[in-house]
Amino acid sequence: MMKKNRIKRFLSAAAAAVTAFAVFPASGAYAEELESAEDVLQDGSFIYEEVDGGYAVVRCTASILTKFPGIVNGVSIVEIKDGAFYGCSAIEEIVVPETVKKIGDNTFMGCTSLKRVVLPGAITKIPNNAFIDCYNLQEVVVSDYLTEVGDMAFSNCKSLSSIELPDGVTTIGDSAFDTCYSLTSFKLPDSLTEIGEMAFSYCPIETFDTEGCSAFKFADGILSDKDETKIYRAASSMTGDVYIKDGVKEINGGAFSLCSGITNLFIPDSVESIGGYAFSECLQLKSVDFSEGLKTLGDGAFAYNLALEAVELPVSLETVGNGSFMVCQKLSKVIMQENLKTIGDNAFIGCTALKQVTVPKSVEKIGDNAFGMDFDEEGNQIRNSDFRMNVSAGSAGEKYAKNNNIDHDSSGVDLKKLAFIVICVGLLITAIVFAVVLMQRSKKSASRSAKKAHKEALEKEAEKNYKKIAGDDDADDDSDEEDDSEESDNE
16 A cells, blocks of 8 residues: 555656657557658667667667667667667666767666666766666666766666766756665765755665765764755664754655654754655654744655654644645544645545544645545545544635535634625615714704794794884873873863
8 A cells, every 4th residue: 555655656657657658659550650761770679760970779679688789780879769668678688889878768667677787988867767667677887977867767776776876976866766675875976966855765775975975964864965954864774763953944855764763753943844755654653743933744744654643733834745644544633723725635545543633714725635535445545434624614624525525513704704794784884874964964954943933933022022012102102292282272
């Protein structure tokens, strides 16, 4: 199960195979197609085509190769095309002629019987996937002018126990020696300046010879850069409690893979990223102490850790990669913090003891089969019927649970619904306030009208009374005048 489900390596190998098949659909059909081409030749061992400077080997058609000529029909062989020897499973030894100046990707991929290879002096780079899946390859003689080892160049060369890289090599590519199970020691060239992701993953290396190599150092069982800010590989013999040194910022992919004796791991807050499969197959690892500072957890970072029981992820963590904790069969408790944004595909698949998780509402994306999934005996993905999720309403966690028919409890309020309610309440309050204002204005208007009417009534009443009073005074004056007149007449 473990080897079968190493996602990254499987996909990489598959991609390389697709590339190789794209170069030649099938040797028989391809040979028939080439027979009609004027610029292509073939003999009993190879199919060639003309290139600048000579011939290029397009495809090896021999089941058993006893000799690799440097000259054909008086023309030099100067190049080997991509995938030219792909799947030549019966060939045990290849001595590439000195006339060859260039070798393509996937050149000897899948030559499962190949034990020995001698490369010519003009080859300065071992191409990508050059010897991938050459299970029996034991010896490789390389050029003194070599400067680069390509990505996955010797991946899955399980029998390769040693290789001498000359001074002049500056780069070892991603997964260059991945799964070289017989590789127990390695000498770094003095000129080396770059080591790729997972370059030595799943290699049981005990020692690195860094004497003369100023860019890297090997101390206390750990290969790191000279400033000890990045860990590239740890000795597979490490046991017990492991404390990552404070100041380390990055742990390279596959750095502690196959360190099966580690029981407890302590990571300082200086570590910001842990690469793919960095602690994969640490079979006795029971606990991990994550300090704050970690932001990224790579694909398969803790995959296949069968003894791991509980994990509390730090609040600084933003990304859990694809398959980060896949097939951690004893993992029963996972605590995820707010601030986590992405949980990758298959992140917790095969964690059969994990019955319940709480997904923070900050999570924006959950990949396929991240939770509640397992493998059956044939490796097919199946759903755990007794798994349950605690999620926030309207969140990515709730969406994942619904889409995968997983039992779940939703808490909180759907933000969209809440926003709709708030808007409606706001409109209602606005309408009420507007109505109250109108009523107040109406009351004030009515009050002023009433006061005016009352005032006018009082004024009218006063005027009436005044006229009445004024009228009585006039009558009295007339009476007095009449009395005076009468008195005058009598005299």
